[in-house]
Amino acid sequence: MTKVDFAIGEAARQSGVKVPTIRYYEQIGLLPAASRTEGNRRLYDRRDLDRLAFIRHARELGFEVEAIRTLLTLQDNPDQSCAAADAIAKARLAEVERRIASLNALREELKRMVKQCASGKIGDCRVIETLADTTHAHGRLAEA
Amino acid sequence: MTKVDFAIGEAARQSGVKVPTIRYYEQIGLLPAASRTEGNRRLYDRRDLDRLAFIRHARELGFEVEAIRTLLTLQDNPDQSCAAADAIAKARLAEVERRIASLNALREELKRMVKQCASGKIGDCRVIETLADTTHAHGRLAEA
DNA sequence: CTACATCCTCTAGCGACTAGAGGAGCAAGA
DNA sequence: TCTTGCTCCTCTAGTCGCTAGAGGATGTAG
Structure with a gap:
């Protein structure tokens, strides 16, 4: 060798x-x-x-x-046995699927925000208003 | 007041x-x-x-x-002007969409890995083999 | 008066690196 | 042989957005 x-x-x-x-x-x-x-x-x-x-x-x-x-x-x-490896991969897959679902929800909200923005004055800005909207449940923070 | x-x-x-x-x-x-x-x-x-x-x-x-x-x-x-707010929201939206695309790719690869795992010995484990496979281009690391 | 909850500041830790200081080693050309 | 310039070494500290814990002060109810 x-x-x-x-x-x-x-x-x-x-x-x-x-x-x-x-x-x-x-x-x-x-x-x-x-x-x-x-x-x-x-x-x-x-x-x-x-x-x-x-x-x-x-x-x-x-x-x-x-x-x-x-x-x-x-x-x-x-x-x-490769059961342990399989379990790790499955856990990761489940995690990725949760992340995707969560990001899809974020995506929809961001799209709504951006679409409604008339690019006028801040006072009427939907982006700022949406963020300031207090009618939101206390959810978990989204990483990344 | x-x-x-x-x-x-x-x-x-x-x-x-x-x-x-x-x-x-x-x-x-x-x-x-x-x-x-x-x-x-x-x-x-x-x-x-x-x-x-x-x-x-x-x-x-x-x-x-x-x-x-x-x-x-x-x-x-x-x-x-709320153009700046709009730009920030748009950038975030683009980022989220990139992350979703990247996670979807990960999801497919993980699904393939998990599906092919016969849950036998490590020596034949597709999970381990897939990870060890060196025929991959050098891509960017996926966060989270 | 005594528990006990809540508050204060300060420091250190998380994960997975990344950046930078300050110095040593090494190969190639003049 | 010397020098240039690259690569390498170790060590410490910084990144992000918190979170945990120590050690102590304050506030409140019984």
């Missing part, structure tokens, strides 16, 4: 994860501590790149770091 | 904004510094409650604090 190693910058380029983020992942134990050169620079091999790609993809799908930590542990133990 | 004042706890109950959050809003200048009793307790009147409700509603719609600061300034100057 030819052991091919990369510097952190090259690993970042290949994986699409930024250099400081890679160091951060090492710090929080998502990535094993990289081996080092004599000059104290981190070295990465293909397995590390695979792991980074895994993490990046999972982050893109919105999995939290703790969920990814579990998924990585599962990946490292291929003989276990 | 009977000037009716509330303690912070009552203001929180009426506005649906938590006590520490009200203090936080004062600290960052979103709310004017409340008047105080002799015993140094904050006092709120109806105008403050209106302002709090405005902020809460705007936060529910996902406006950032800086945007709300601008919207509040606009509200305080009813003679200005």
Whole structure:
């Protein structure tokens, strides 16, 4: 086996994860501590790149770091049941669907606001009026 | 005019904004510094409650604090054009629509993952495999 | 007078990074 | 060999919008 190693910058380029983020992942134990050169620079091999790609993809799908930590542990133990992985993915799916529903409601209200704005004076502005409208139930805050 | 004042706890109950959050809003200048009793307790009147409700509603719609600061300034100057308010609302709408599109894509991928999972061993798990799949372009990370 | 609720200020923590300071290592050209 | 300029190192602090907790003052009901 030819052991091919990369510097952190090259690993970042290949994986699409930024250099400081890679160091951060090492710090929080998502990535094993990289081996080092004599000059104290981190070295990465293909397995590390695979792991980074895994993490990046999972982050893109919105999995939290703790969920990814579990998924990585599962990946490292291929003989276990994948029920746990399935549960994590299902929970994430449910979360995404809740977010979509919530954002669709926001979208409708924003559309109404914007549509009714006559772009005149603030005093008559529907955007401001809608926000000032106190006839709203106390709901939960929408993230992002 | 009977000037009716509330303690912070009552203001929180009426506005649906938590006590520490009200203090936080004062600290960052979103709310004017409340008047105080002799015993140094904050006092709120109806105008403050209106302002709090405005902020809460705007936060529910996902406006950032800086945007709300601008919207509040606009509200305080009813003679200005509401073009700025309109622009802020439109930007937020566009953002929400981008998020929805992005979440819909995530939803599809998660659904595929979950559907293909045979709930057997990790070694054959589609969830893990999908995440490990390196044939992905480098896209942007999805928040939340 | 004694509980107890509510209030005060201040500091630190959350998640997942990101930015910047201040310095060391390293490869290539003059 | 020297120097330029890039990459790398560690460490600390900042981002956003709160939230939690410590430690103490004030207010109110029985």
